Amino acid sequence: MKELDARIQATFPYALVDDAHLYVDLPVPERFAEDRKMNVFFLRICSGCCSKCAYCAIRKATGTITSRSPAAVTSSLMYGLNRGFDIVSIVGEDTGAYGVDIGSSLPELLLSLCGCPGCYRFRLHDVNPQWIRLYGPRLLDTLYAYSQRFEMLLFPLQSGSNSLLQRMNRHYYAEEVGEFFHRVHCHLPHVRIHTHILVGFPGESDKDFQCTLDFLDQHPYVWFSAYPFSPVPGTTAALLSGDIPRADVDSRMAQLPQERCL
Numbered sequence: 001m002k003e004l005d006a007r008i009q010a011t012f013p014y015a016l017v018d019d020a021h022l023y024v025d026l027p028v029p030e031r032f033a034e035d036r037k038m039n040v041f042f043l044r045i046c047s048g049c050c051s052k053c054a055y056c057a058i059r060k061a062t063g064t065i066t067s068r069s070p071a072a073v074t075s076s077l078m079y080g081l082n083r084g085f086d087i088v089s090i091v092g093e094d095t096g097a098y099g100v101d102i103g104s105s106l107p108e109l110l111l112s113l114c115g116c117p118g119c120y121r122f123r124l125h126d127v128n129p130q131w132i133r134l135y136g137p138r139l140l141d142t143l144y145a146y147s148q149r150f151e152m153l154l155f156p157l158q159s160g161s162n163s164l165l166q167r168m169n170r171h172y173y174a175e176e177v178g179e180f181f182h183r184v185h186c187h188l189p190h191v192r193i194h195t196h197i198l199v200g201f202p203g204e205s206d207k208d209f210q211c212t213l214d215f216l217d218q219h220p221y222v223w224f225s226a227y228p229f230s231p232v233p234g235t236t237a238a239l240l241s242g243d244i245p246r247a248d249v250d251s252r253m254a255q256l257p258q259e260r261c262l
């Protein structure tokens with residue numbers, strides 16, 4: 001535990017707060033992790049990530065995945081509920097990776113959290129869709145069993161083109177993500193499905209972009225945030241050829257269905 005505390009202190013020197021017993025393995029200051037205006041309590045379940053997406057430098061800053069214990073996550077959830085929050089945002093750099101370092105998993109954690117008493121709903125953020133391949137049926141079982149516990153899911157698709165996803169080093173197919181979204185939407189129509197779209201990744205052809213438009217067209221219940229690609233120094237993507245001219249990126253951004261763009 002001392003070793004973990006030292007690591008947390010080194011990474012987040014402001015992490016230890018007054019109620020330290022509640023946060024002993026929590027690498028963020030939870031006293032900042034609430035938004036009273038929006039009535040949202042932010043429940044961080046892990047930090048870091050075990051993927052290597054070509055455009056992303058987050059892992060360089062956070063390191064690989066470090067999951068909080070299920071008991072600590074539950075304790076924080078109860079803390080938030082006792083403070084009167086009824087919307088709980090489950091956050092992490094990649095929440096789908098939760099547990100791989102401690103012999104647990106996101107579906108296992110969700111199943112356990114959903115059983116906590118109280119009237120509250122979850123917003124599940126930032127699940128890299130690659131975890132659908134591993135956990136899809138188990139995630140769906142939990143979502144179906146506790147449908148009223150969820151109000152928003154965010155799985156960042158980034159592109160509807162499988163070849164571009166491969167170039168981004170994202171390990172899933174757009175079709176399997178679409179199938180998952182479809183199942184969630186059919187069984188839980190009240191749940192807002194949210195995704196991210198990255199526009200103008202190096203080498204993105206008109207055909208690739210059309211795949212993204214097609215995906216959004218085929219899943220009209222999906223809301224999204226769109227981002228123009230910008231190279232981050234030190235990432236693989238910054239070294240890739242195939243820059244897309246800014247005017248083309250802007251034109252593609254404008255072609256996205258704006259009425260669903262958040």
Ligand code: SF4
Pocket residue numbers: 049050051052053056057058059093094128
């Ligand atoms: S985009 Fe997300 S999953 Fe990919 S490397 Fe960055 S933090 Fe990890």
